[in-house]
Amino acid sequence: MDDFSIDEQSGVSIWMQIRNRMIYQIASGRYQPGEKMPTVREMAVAFGVNYNTVSKVYQSLERDGYIKTQRGKGTFAVGMPEDEDDPQGAAAHLADDFIQHCTVLGLSGEEIVDLVRSRLA
Numbered sequence: 001m002d003d004f005s006i007d008e009q010s011g012v013s014i015w016m017q018i019r020n021r022m023i024y025q026i027a028s029g030r031y032q033p034g035e036k037m038p039t040v041r042e043m044a045v046a047f048g049v050n051y052n053t054v055s056k057v058y059q060s061l062e063r064d065g066y067i068k069t070q071r072g073k074g075t076f077a078v079g080m081p082e083d084e085d086d087p088q089g090a091a092a093h094l095a096d097d098f099i100q101h102c103t104v105l106g107l108s109g110e111e112i113v114d115l116v117r118s119r120l121a
Helices: 014-027 040-047 051-063 087-104 109-120
Strands: 067-070 074-077
Touching: 014 040, 014 051, 014 087, 040 051, 051 067, 087 109
Parallel strands: none
Antiparallel strands: 067 074
16 A cells, blocks of 8 residues: 555545545556455555445446456456546546546536636636
């Protein structure tokens, strides 16, 4: 779990911080495709968070294709989802994460659009 620590003052939910860190670790090759991931319990202890928080992260990562759980064997890194090789797919994932972060910060859809437009100008 490296030197990562939870920033409780960031305004980003704890589970989203953990999720983003795990995606980064998969994307950067820290976890290779087929490599066994730490258990939910091990991750919860390492991050000092509730088991259910990490369970939510793992469910989200599996749903999005980053990891695969094999009953009785564990959870394994799959790698980056196929559409991550496609620039449009990769951008869509980044946009989804950005929108979710902005929503957590309390921005409305219109405010998010205005923010992006101002940055593109």
